[in-house]
Amino acid sequence: MSIREMAAVLRRRWYVFVPALLLSLLAALHLYRSVPVAYQSQSSVALLDSTAASQLPPAFGNPLSNAGGSLVVTADVLIRALSGADAARDLHSLGVTDPYTVGFAAHASGPLLTLTVTGTDRAKVLEETNTLTAFAGEQLNALQTAAKVQPAYFVQTAPVVLPQTPVPQLKSRYQQVLGVLILGATGGFTLSFAADALLAARRRGRENSTGTGAAPRRAFRTSSRGRRPDATALLTGYLALAFFIPSNLTLPGMGGVGTPANVFALLCLFWYLATWLTGRIRAAPGTRLPRVAVWLLAVSVLASYVANAGRGSVRKELLGADRGLIALLVWVSLVVLVSAGIQDRPRLEVLLRRAVVMGAVVAAVGFYDFFTATNIADSISIPGLQSSVPQIAALDRGEFTRPRSTTAQPLEFGGMLALLLPFAVQQAFDPVRSRLPAWRRWGPVVLMGGALPLTVSRTSIIGALIVILVMVPRWKPQRRWTAIGVLLVAVACFKVVIPGLIGTITGLFASFLTNSDSSTQARTVKYSAIVPYLDERPLFGRGLGTFLPELYFFTDNQYMLTLAEMGVVGLLALLFLFLVGIHQGGAIRRLAVGESDRELGQAFCASAVVALVVSATFDALSFPMFAGMFFLTIAAGGSCLGFIRRAAPKPRSVEFPCPTSGRPLPGLSPAPVR
Numbered sequence: 076m077s078i079r080e081m082a083a084v085l086r087r088r089w090y091v092f093v094p095a096l097l098l099s100l101l102a103a104l105h106l107y108r109s110v111p112v113a114y115q116s117q118s119s120v121a122l123l124d125s126t127a128a129s130q131l132p133p134a135f136g137n138p139l140s141n142a143g144g145s146l147v148v149t150a151d152v153l154i155r156a157l158s159g160a161d162a163a164r165d166l167h168s169l170g171v172t173d174p175y176t177v178g179f180a181a182h183a184s185g186p187l188l189t190l191t192v193t194g195t196d197r198a199k200v201l202e203e204t205n206t207l208t209a210f211a212g213e214q215l216n217a218l219q220t221a222a223k224v225q226p227a228y229f230v231q232t233a234p235v236v237l238p239q240t241p242v243p244q245l246k247s248r249y250q251q252v253l254g255v256l257i258l259g260a261t262g263g264f265t266l267s268f269a270a271d272a273l274l275a276a277r278r279r280g281r282e283n284s285t286g287t288g289a290a291p292r293r294a295f296r297t298s299s300r301g302r303r304p305d306a307t308a309l310l311t312g313y314l315a316l317a318f319f320i321p322s323n324l325t326l327p328g329m330g331g332v333g334t335p336a337n338v339f340a341l342l343c344l345f346w347y348l349a350t351w352l353t354g355r356i357r358a359a360p361g362t363r364l365p366r367v368a369v370w371l372l373a374v375s376v377l378a379s380y381v382a383n384a385g386r387g388s389v390r391k392e393l394l395g396a397d398r399g400l401i402a403l404l405v406w407v408s409l410v411v412l413v414s415a416g417i418q419d420r421p422r423l424e425v426l427l428r429r430a431v432v433m434g435a436v437v438a439a440v441g442f443y444d445f446f447t448a449t450n451i452a453d454s455i456s457i458p459g460l461q462s463s464v465p466q467i468a469a470l471d472r473g474e475f476t477r478p479r480s481t482t483a484q485p486l487e488f489g490g491m492l493a494l495l496l497p498f499a500v501q502q503a504f505d506p507v508r509s510r511l512p513a514w515r516r517w518g519p520v521v522l523m524g525g526a527l528p529l530t531v532s533r534t535s536i537i538g539a540l541i542v543i544l545v546m547v548p549r550w551k552p553q554r555r556w557t558a559i560g561v562l563l564v565a566v567a568c569f570k571v572v573i574p575g576l577i578g579t580i581t582g583l584f585a586s587f588l589t590n591s592d593s594s595t596q597a598r599t600v601k602y603s604a605i606v607p608y609l610d611e612r613p614l615f616g617r618g619l620g621t622f623l624p625e626l627y628f629f630t631d632n633q634y635m636l637t638l639a640e641m642g643v644v645g646l647l648a649l650l651f652l653f654l655v656g657i658h659q660g661g662a663i664r665r666l667a668v669g670e671s672d673r674e675l676g677q678a679f680c681a682s683a684v685v686a687l688v689v690s691a692t693f694d695a696l697s698f699p700m701f702a703g704m705f706f707l708t709i710a711a712g713g714s715c716l717g718f719i720r721r722a723a724p725k726p727r728s729v730e731f732p733c734p735t736s737g738r739p740l741p742g743l744s745p746a747p748v749r
Contacts, residue, residue, distance in 0.1 A: 081349050088267040095266060099259020103252045110248060111195040114241035116204040120211055122146045122153075122186035123231045149230055150186035153215050154178060157207075166210060171203045176389050177211070178625055187235065193390065197241045204238035264345060268352035275354070306416030307426045309343045310707070313409075318433040321452035322700045323483040324460040330398045331463045331483075334699050337405045344408035347416055358415035361717035365710045368648075368655040369410045375645040376403045376619045382642075383618025392621040399620030399640075402696075406706045413710035420718045423711060427498055430707070434495040435519035437480045438526040441488060444478035445529040452481050474575060475531050487698040489530040492523045493538025493685045494704050497546060497678035499523055504554075505671050528569060528576060533583050534692040538685045545681035549664075549674075605630065608639045616642035633690035636697070652709065653690075656683025659712035666716075666723045676719075679712040 085092050124146065156162055157177040166175070173194030180187040190207050194200040212232040219229050317336035325333035350356045358366075376399065383396045417423050444450055463483075477485040499519040502508060508516055527535040547558055570577045608617065608627075622630070622639045630636040637646045660680025667673040686705050689695065696702045 084271050085267055088270050091270050092263040092267045095259055095263025099256050103255045106255055107252050113193055113195055113244040114197045114200045115191060115193045115244050116200045116239050116241040117189055117191045118204055118208045118238040119180055119236035120188045120232050121235045122150055123233050146186035146230060150188055156214055156218060157211060169206050171206050173203055175207055200241040201238055208234060208238060265348060268349045272352045272354060306412045307422040310412055310426055311429050313340050314430055314433050317700055317703050318437050321455055321481045323462050324457055325463040327461055331699060332398045332402045337699060340405045340408045343412055347412055359418060359717050361720040362414045362713050364655055365410050365414050365713035368652045369407055372648040372652055373403055375641050375648040378615045379618045379641040379645060382612060382615040383621055391623055391626060395620035395623055396618040409703060409706045410710040413707055414713045417714050423714055428502060431495055431499045431502055431519050435522045438492055438522040441478040441480040441526040441529060444480060445476060448476040450479060477531050478529055482700050483698055485530045485532055486534050486693040487701045489527055489532055489535030490538060490689050490695060490701045491704050492527055494682050494708060496523045496542050497681040501674045501678040504674060531579055534689050536580060538689050541685050541688055542681050545684055546677055549677050605635050605639055612642060614642045614644055616640045616645055631693050633695045636694045653683060653687040656709045656712055659716045663716050663719050666719045682708050
């Protein structure tokens with residue numbers, strides 16, 4: 076369905092769309108006038124070492140008395156104490172009744188705390204901020220007294236920024252008004268197309284019952300420039316926005332989920348709803364599995380959202396939960412568009428080829444970043460977009476700059492390439508593309524495979540090894556030994572062209588096995604730190620998007636993050652989604668007739684196994700480009716499986732021992748055999 080046809084439906088059903096839009100405008104106006112303006116005041120407090128720091132401190136066995144050492148642990152203990160229920164009760168008795176937050180100051184490397192109070196009374200907010208600032212020092216002294224720290228070794232608090240004059244927070248007010256308008260417009264849009272489909276069905280029913288067919292309605296003319304927009308064309312636009320606009324650039328106020336690609340995916344979901352409600356498109360048989368898996372994930376996300384609403388979350392967590400719902404809608408739109416929107420097998424293959432080509436371009440940008448020791452994405456500035464990740468700089472490991480191309484982080488860059496590498500290999504061996512020049516077939520494989528080691532990360536190497544271990548054993552012996560030889564030559568070339576790279580990578584894995592690497596130790600400590608949050612809400616978690624690093628800590632593990640945000644139910648739903656991808660690849664390989672289709676099934680299986688394993692090395696779904704490619708490939712596997720199942724020959728039976736194409740029609744006897 077084109078934009079012209081959608082506008083025609085809205086024009087015909089104006090009596091549905093216009094009232095819904097007017098009601099949303101009235102509700103937004105009432106909300107704007109009735110909701111009071113919130114004011115926010117902040118102060119900053121620094122922790123100062125004790126006066127006896129120059130002397131040898133006695134061993135109290137408590138991190139609070141870390142005289143002469145780092146006070147970050149002391150600051151973390153104080154933050155947790157001020158955020159607890161006991162401190163909240165004490166502050167309430169002192170008159171602090173408005174919501175408050177305590178955390179590390181942004182972009183601060185030392186023990187610098189920020190205290191924030193938000194309320195609707197400007198004078199009261201300022202008074203409460205003063206009370207909270209003074210209470211922080213009293214609470215720190217009480218903690219040290221309880222730990223039996225000698226007064227000479229007390230850590231002191233010093234206000235660095237005094238409580239500021241409360242400023243109005245109009246942004247949240249405008250966000251609520253805009254949310255009501257979007258909800259009303261969305262409801263009116265959906266109801267308009269539902270009403271049009273219902274009335275069209277009733278009209279056809281009356282015509283069929285009377286036996287008099289009305290004059291056919293004049294069909295909309297197809298655009299003279301080519302085919303009518305379909306799901307593949309829309310998804311190509313999504314891929315272009317996802318790959319070529321840096322994923323750290325987002326719309327203001329939406330955080331990491333507000334990338335232009337995600338917003339475009341949400342608009343494409345409206346296109347699908349309009350096309351589906353008017354009967355222009357129907358999901359093909361055999362493509363239901365990825366939608367069922369995403370539906371289970373959506374149920375777990377909604378359950379965690381309800382759990383978050385009932386636990387008294389702070390404002391940042393509430394906003395994070397809202398962003399989690401937006402991310403869920405993006406994932407649902409990608410799965411629905413690919414698995415139910417693509418109706419022809421050639422259009423699915425076109426989408427996969429375009430994804431591989433665009434991924435190869437992103438990999439080429441990564442080569443440029445590595446050899447020039449820069450980030451080309453830093454020089455890209457688009458009006459209306461802002462960076463959701465402040466102060467992104469080139470990351471180094473050893474003597475090498477880790478490229479990130481247009482992604483937000485080198486881990487996302489490597490994970491995304493590992494997801495697409497199996498399809499690049501499959502397309503290079505595809506007999507249909509054998510007439511193309513070798514550089515067009517093997518260029519994406521060389522660029523993607525070569526860019527993976529340049530990230531100097533264990534995630535990229537693990538992803539490449541999984542692709543090799545899943546795909547190579549299924550090849551014929553001649554191709555298999557040739558591939559092994561090419562890999563050995565590639566390793567030798569890296570060792571000669573980029574001296575020290577192979578040694579740095581092997582050193583990463585050696586330190587990982589011996590647990591001597593600082594990043595490995597940090598991950599191991601976080602595994603035990605996540606247990607208290609899991610014990611608090613084991614089933615549904617705290618809400619998708621609420622376990623924010625500025626409030627808690629980085630998990631660097633998608634499974635740990637899922638346990639904290641969505642509980643055991645969410646973790647099971649996520650594992651089921653990974654297993655669905657692996658099952659779809661195996662089923663395609665079993666049912667395929669040709670060797671090309673069998674290798675395509677193996678590529679889907681390898682991509683799903685990559686996602687399953689590398690999700691344990693970083694919080695994968697928090698990165699929009701990796702998450703988008705993961706859900707797109709999972710849905711593409713379901714769509715391809717449906718095509719393969721419908722094309723597979725039917726099994727023979729006792730009644731019809733011949734193939735399906737040779738069965739006689741019911742009621743007719745077969746011709747006599749001469």
